[in-house]
Amino acid sequence: MDKSIEEIWSKGFQDEKYLIPPVINDLYTKKSILTVDKLKSVSKKDNWSLIPLSIITLIFFIIKSKLLFGLYISALILSLFFLNRKKLKFLNTINTSQSCFQYLGKLQEMIKNNVKFTTLLLGVGLPFFGYVGLYIFIFESNMENIILETYSLKQLLIKSVIILISLSVVGIISFRLLNYLIYGRLITKIDEMIDELGQLKK
């Protein structure tokens, strides 16, 4: 070949035919579907990981001779699994044949509601269930008499309040942190897409 690469390049693109751009349509469709799919798969994996966690917890406490406490914690984790599964069913109702602006909006709303619900659950529910768990633990360890002899009623009350508040705060912070680590990027992506789609609509 005697032609220079410069010549091939300049003459090769002289024909306008080579400069016909592909048609741009449904700019966000593919991206949105991929994001929804990713969210579905991450949420599923995240939820299913509760099953081995529940089994490991049970085995751990059986080894530590705390069967009742182990069963209690394990049952709580399993309840969380079923609760999440029920909530995740919503993801399957997302109709990706709708406009992506519509279903991404629904998804965003679902995520926000879910965060609110879980924050409330951990803020109120965790201290309650945690406190019950603590009683089971003390009862199973035969420590109730020692505790009652060591602490006055007032001291016990103050300690209980501290435990309840701590459980609530730790629960909420842990949830927010885990949520950020596992879903943070996906949630940001969804927010950005909705924002851009909104701008495009203007």
Add this chain to the structure above:
Amino acid sequence: MRKDFYKTYIFPYRGIIIKICRAYSNSQEDYEDYYQEVCLQIWKSRENFKNKSEWSTWVYRISLNVCLSLLRKQKKHNNPYSYEQSSNQLSNQSDLNEESKDYSNDISRLYEEIKKLSEIDRAIILLYLEKKTYKEISQIIGINTNSIGVKITRIKKQIKKQING
């Protein structure tokens, strides 16, 4: 993307985007995705353009950044390059005259060789073929102007050698 933005700021520069997307994509489907993504990124970053350079330089920069980032993402997912798919992206030559057919074959071959280069070398040769000055190439790619000339000579030699067999 607003149609008027596309008409004014993207369509006149489509050649740049098309050429770069073709050099980095592995199939027709990828090429279309790359083109869409580049257009989207140009639209999204329109407010960051501060008139410090030509709009075309801005378009080159975004196109290269987007294509490189998409290519890297694809490599991560182990999507090997298919020469068969890509080499004939420019074909469908039935309605071309002999001279055009000739150049069309040559350019497909040239693209094949460009695609064998490293990511940065691809960018350098594309900009060189687009008649960008060494200074502009250095601004777009972010490497020293002095080394551009040496690199271009080496890349051209390599391509020539491959094309001439």
